[in-house]
Amino acid sequence: MTDTGMTATRVLELIEAYGGAPDTWPEAERAGAQALIDAQPEVFEAALLEACRLDGLIAVRPEVEPYTDLYERILDDAPMAEVRGRSGLAWFKSLILPQGIRWPAGAAFASLMIGVVGGYAYASTGTVESFDQIDQAYGSSFDLDAADDWLNREEGA
Amino acid sequence: MPVIFRVSYRMLGDRAEAEDVTQETFLRAWKIMPRWQPNAKFSTWACTVALNLCRDRLRKKKPVLMDEPPEQVDVALRPEQALASRQAVSRIEAEIACLPIRQKEALELCAIDGMGNIEAAEIMGVSIHALESLLARARRSLRARLKQEMDQ
Numbered sequence: 283m284t285d286t287g288m289t290a291t292r293v294l295e296l297i298e299a300y301g302g303a304p305d306t307w308p309e310a311e312r313a314g315a316q317a318l319i320d321a322q323p324e325v326f327e328a329a330l331l332e333a334c335r336l337d338g339l340i341a342v343r344p345e346v347e348p349y350t351d352l353y354e355r356i357l358d359d360a361p362m363a364e365v366r367g368r369s370g371l372a373w374f375k376s377l378i379l380p381q382g383i384r385w386p387a388g389a390a391f392a393s394l395m396i397g398v399v400g401g402y403a404y405a406s407t408g409t410v411e412s413f414d415q416i417d418q419a420y421g422s423s424f425d426l427d428a429a430d431d432w433l434n435r436e437e438g439a
Numbered sequence: 440m441p442v443i444f445r446v447s448y449r450m451l452g453d454r455a456e457a458e459d460v461t462q463e464t465f466l467r468a469w470k471i472m473p474r475w476q477p478n479a480k481f482s483t484w485a486c487t488v489a490l491n492l493c494r495d496r497l498r499k500k501k502p503v504l505m506d507e508p509p510e511q512v513d514v515a516l517r518p519e520q521a522l523a524s525r526q527a528v529s530r531i532e533a534e535i536a537c538l539p540i541r542q543k544e545a546l547e548l549c550a551i552d553g554m555g556n557i558e559a560a561e562i563m564g565v566s567i568h569a570l571e572s573l574l575a576r577a578r579r580s581l582r583a584r585l586k587q588e589m590d591q
Contacts (some may be wrong), residue, residue, distance in 0.1 A: 295575070298579075337580060346448050348444045348457070
């Protein structure tokens with residue numbers, strides 16, 4: 283057992299459950315487990331190797347992207363039809379980017395969804411803090427790598 | 440890619456169905472939005488809804504009975520060639536699809552980038568301990584079934 287309370291048995295359990303990549307292990311246990319592995323690599327070598335092989339097989343499956351019109355279909359369902367108009371987009375931007383900071387490259391859908399939902403939260407609570415919470419939560423739900431295109435297209439239309 | 444679509448696709452294995460589930464999840468989101476609690480995490484809520492919708496769809500599907508295991512990968516191929524081949528991918532997908540549904544859910548949720556074990560357990564409505572048990576059983580089962588590929 284180490285200073286962190288981590289044991290060899292627990293490290294093997296982590297490998298058995300989460301696989302051979304430490305970044306997939308629970309954050310709270312990661313450092314302790316890694317320290318134990320570094321101290322006694324021979325104890326964990328076989329388990330790590332086998333787990334990494336399986337990780338590789340699982341990861342070989344290709345990612346599938348949704349058809350691009352899925353985003354627009356979802357937005358079509360949104361109750362706030364006005365957000366799709368030019369004035370709505372401007373309002374969106376002011377809400378999403380109150381400081382004028384751009385999202386990372388490729389963030390249209392995420393930004394839009396954050397705006398739709400953030401709008402509700404902002405209207406219902408009137409606090410910037412609550413919007414920030416929504417912003418963070420929703421931002422974690424979407425890939426930010428596709429988004430500016432949509433916004434730019436809507437603006438340019 | 441929205442995490443909701445990824446979860447749905449991994450569970451259902453069909454793009455059109457995964458898109459339907461994603462759209463249905465957001466329809467439900469729009470309905471509850473006026474009553475939304477800002478301190479709740481949307482991705483957790485949405486993945487839970489999507490997972491339930493996937494379960495409903497899987498229940499309605501006729502069970503696929505497999506008398507024989509999926510076709511084996513051509514052992515004459517070098518490992519990197521075999522893994523790159525569609526045949527190998529199909530076999531891996533088939534073996535994951537054969538897992539008990541709760542094991543599959545645990546495996547797929549935890550395979551998503553940024554999805555921690557706490558959130559995965561919350562989405563599934565199980566404890567961390569139960570999640571780890573499901574994951575370990577899933578991986579043990581896959582190791583046994585994919586032994587040939589593992590040894591290459």
